[in-house]
Amino acid sequence: MFGRFMPSEGKFFELFNQHAGLCVKGAKEMVALMSNFDDLEIRVYAIEGTEKQADLVTHSCIDLLHKTFITPLDRDDIHQLITRMDDILDLLEDAAQTILLYDIRQVTPEAQRLAELCLACAEKVSAAVGLLHNMDNSKEIMQICAEIDRLESDADHVMRAAMSKLFRDEPDVRSLIKLKAIYEILETVTDRCEDVANIIEGIVLENA
DSSP states (O other): OGGGSOGGGHHHHHHHHHHHHHHHHHHHHHHHHHHOGGGHHHHHHHHHHHHHHHHHHHHHHHHHHHHOSSOSSOHHHHHHHHHHHHHHHHHHHHHHHHHHHTTOOOOOHHHHHHHHHHHHHHHHHHHHHHHTTOGGGHHHHHHHHHHHHHHHHHHHHHHHHHHHHHHHHOOOHHHHHHHHHHHHHHHHHHHHHHHHHHHHHHHHHHHO
16 A cells, blocks of 8 residues: 555664664664673663664654654554654663663672563564565564563563562662663663554554
């Protein structure tokens, strides 16, 4: 169905793919950061740089939206999709900055697992976005969105168990506050990935 639109419409999908790739890049840096704190400042700087790149992509997409008369998708869907993806990297940057600000030098296996789930969700978002240019991919897209939903549920379970363990076993109040903040930010990353999946599902249902 997309063939009847003007050539400029293809640029939107290129921008979606660029941004999704940056989400994956930022999530990979977060997993690496959680695994090795020796290069903490370098990792935080890398995530901040990736977030700034993603901001530029978001601004380009919104600018193109204002300039394009005929768009390949509903205008609100385009705006929602790119801004919700931007939320993913904003939160990854928040997590990295919080680790640096709180001078956290060691994290729990639960925090590492949440970072891994963030990466898994980001990779699925990238996969779904990469198929969005062709509604012949609708079945596969919907399957990927269901996988994102499952990963987000896994993150919920990990965070609840982590919080229970934290309040039960952590004697130091400062450490408790620091870890609680990290758990919450990382789990919210998976929430935003689920938001993106919901937007994509809506696009497929409207256009398939």
